[in-house]
Amino acid sequence: MDPTLTVLLYSSLAAGTAALGAFPFVFRERLPITQIGWANALAAGMMLGASYSLLVTGLDRQVVRGAVGAALGILFVYWTHAASKTEDLDLNRLDESEPVYGYQVLLVNTLHSAAEGIAIGVAMIVSIPFGVFVAGAIAVHNIPEATILCAILTGRGVRVRDAGGLAVAANVSQVLLAVVTFTVISAAPSMLPWALGFAVGALIYLVMSELLPESYQQAGSTTIALVTLAAMGVVALLQGVGG
Numbered sequence: 001m002d003p004t005l006t007v008l009l010y011s012s013l014a015a016g017t018a019a020l021g022a023f024p025f026v027f028r029e030r031l032p033i034t035q036i037g038w039a040n041a042l043a044a045g046m047m048l049g050a051s052y053s054l055l056v057t058g059l060d061r062q063v064v065r066g067a068v069g070a071a072l073g074i075l076f077v078y079w080t081h082a083a084s085k086t087e088d089l090d091l092n093r094l095d096e097s098e099p100v101y102g103y104q105v106l107l108v109n110t111l112h113s114a115a116e117g118i119a120i121g122v123a124m125i126v127s128i129p130f131g132v133f134v135a136g137a138i139a140v141h142n143i144p145e146a147t148i149l150c151a152i153l154t155g156r157g158v159r160v161r162d163a164g165g166l167a168v169a170a171n172v173s174q175v176l177l178a179v180v181t182f183t184v185i186s187a188a189p190s191m192l193p194w195a196l197g198f199a200v201g202a203l204i205y206l207v208m209s210e211l212l213p214e215s216y217q218q219a220g221s222t223t224i225a226l227v228t229l230a231a232m233g234v235v236a237l238l239q240g241v242g243g
Helices: 003-022 033-057 063-083 099-126 128-155 160-169 172-187 189-219 221-242
Strands: none
Touching: 003 099, 003 128, 003 160, 003 172, 033 099, 033 128, 033 189, 033 221, 063 099, 063 189, 099 128, 099 160, 099 172, 099 189, 128 160, 128 172, 172 189, 189 221
16 A cells, blocks of 8 residues: 555544544433543543654654754644633533633644644654554544543533534544655655654643643542553553564
8 A cells, every 4th residue: 555545544543533532422411520531641641652652763863853843842732722822721611601612622632633643644654563553542542532522512512423523523633744744754754853853742742731730630640640651551562562
């Protein structure tokens, strides 16, 4: 299969798993806030695991360029959230009825997905098997992340089916950025260290500035730390076995 089509296929499969985040709401109208916190922690752990895999794989690359890329990744996430006025968005407002809040939540998920798409594209450049592994880790991460989004949307009266569809739609940027990143770096391989650093910096910043603080509020620091570390450890272990 053409490598670009491979990137398109696996990034699309990763994005599509977000539909599974709506599954719990088929059986119950709402989830306890602690379970939403665990979902947040699981998503954070999977993202940290993917970041670790990218970092370990990229250690033999140019360190300075990777560090500058990481700084640019952090600045990119910070700037996009500031420009969209979502840097202080509280995801615990499940009963919020204002339409603008729902749009902001979807926008936040779209911005997250863009960074994840860059990570998939970079990993595919390193090697297709490694890229498939990272895509798989992000696919699993997309499920609990979508569960949080669906909890907010269904709490505002959105049907479960529509909430699942919106969760998938929010991940379209993941597919687009994966393909664009892969295509650009294939044409300019010297950009790989920068892109590796960018992906790692963006993902870790998202976890530390958003996912973990939200999950601490929802379920407490001890439980969240255990869930996050366990999820990260599983990804790191699987990457070690596969590598």
